[in-house]
Amino acid sequence: MEYKIGYLGPRGTFTQQAAEQLMPKNRQLIPYPSIADVLLAADEGKIDAAVVPIENSIEGSVNLTVDFLANQVELYIAKEVVVPVSHSLLVNHGVHLDQIQTVMSHPQAIAQCRHYLREFLPNAQTEHLQSTAKAAEYIHENKDRDKAAIGTVLAADIYDLTILAANIQDRTNNNTRFVLVTKKWKELLEYVRSDNEPWKTSILVTLGKDYPGALYEVLRSFAEESIDLTKIESRPTKKQLGSYHFFIDLHGHIDDEKVQKALAHVKKTGSTVQFLGSYQLLTFTPLKKSGS
Template identity: 40%
Template sequence: MNTGTLGPQQSYSEKATRVWLGLCDMDGENIHFFADIPDVFTALDGGNIDVGIVPVENSIEGSVGVTLDLLLEKDVSIIGGVVVPISHCLISKGKVEDIQVILSHPHALAQCRQFLRENFPNAELRTTGSTSHAARLATEFNEMAAIASESAASTYGLDVLLSGIQDWDKNETRFVVMVAGKNKKCLQVPQKVPNNTKTSLIIYLDSDRPGALYEILKEFATRDINLTRIESRPSKRSLGDYLFYIDLEGTINDANINDAINQIGKKTKNLKMLGSYGEYLA
């Protein structure tokens, strides 16, 4: 099975991918690394990979907007999830006093915002496609450092200058495991009992009136269905026009959940089911 994720090697996305493959009793020989999230979706859509694994949400910085947008735009289904604990390190060839430029993925920089403000207020911050890409770039000059994992430091021959630099100790990123819509029944999934089960969907109301969202949420509340996330995203049609991304506990196999979603479908302009799936802790 060809699996695609953010690279190069030793990204947190690779860790999530290897956890998923291990749960499926597969090796990691066919992992393909991509420069950014849209490239993973494009490869999946084009049939160049069978499974794509990308970050969707972080406990400090929130949702990954580009992932949410592409989940709507592309014909993909979510078949699983992996939650990875994140511990950032400052890694470099040089010493702390040498550092003038710090590189990392935008979310990693944001997760260390206070640390950077207090310790490197004059450093230039540069964004990269992944934390491991930042580590690879940091090998070029002593004045460069990357925010990445300890394993990335080892792989790219860098020193760990400071560890645990994220602003909050409890730092986790949730990754989604996706397949192209037409392949969702053709791939192996873990037999292990997941830590929890979720159903994810996107709704578009197309009606800016009092109580429109309440009517949707009431379908869940009256059935005692717990929502774990609800988030609005611009529809890109006009200012103030939004889509809603919803995660809920349980799967579509539950008659209660199935009935709620059927009723919601009658009250919305569009409803996209992203999938019901098990989520695992790395």
């Protein structure tokens, strides 16, 4: 069995590196031009699963991914991986820093390199593209001599670019969480599960009606079962201003008795619970060839 795994492409993205490790065997990796495209392809059954970034240690949630999983598609997280993100400034061969007028990349990559850009390219414009590798591919194809891309060391190799500066991110501890999401959750879970890694579960809670202590009641349900929450984040429901739902990550598997008990209690308080997946963390192995 070969699984079709889509990822935010083109070749040379951080997402590709995550995808390679999330599904090391029996898979065909297929690049998609945007997060929306790859999630919709998985939702429509054109591919078996998608790999997308979901959260960054500096910039926070990747809202597009989180909102899609909540509202637009029915996909479940089967595995996660945390990838250390190191950005490089990529140019066509022979281009110098003082020639660069535009820096192109994924918005999060540009945001993560603000200090470098302010110090070394204070007059350059920035341009947002769908991914870091798209920017690298663009300047390669157009042979631009006044543009640079922020991207991976891998992209420099693929698109035949020079690394003008490496490790240009503001913080050395720049990590991004990527998830493997699928409609075939049970099947893929069997495939990617590891023996002794603890489980996490992601859910989306929508409060039934707004009354004092509604969120407190939800949180109490988990506290009473001694369930550890690792993340809680509110996002607008997009239905009306001031209406939110809550993304909650917790320790445990959806089938655990205490998780079931806590969720039953949450529902009893009038809130709804949308399951987003139970999954384990894969430990990322850094590439041998790296920019550092």
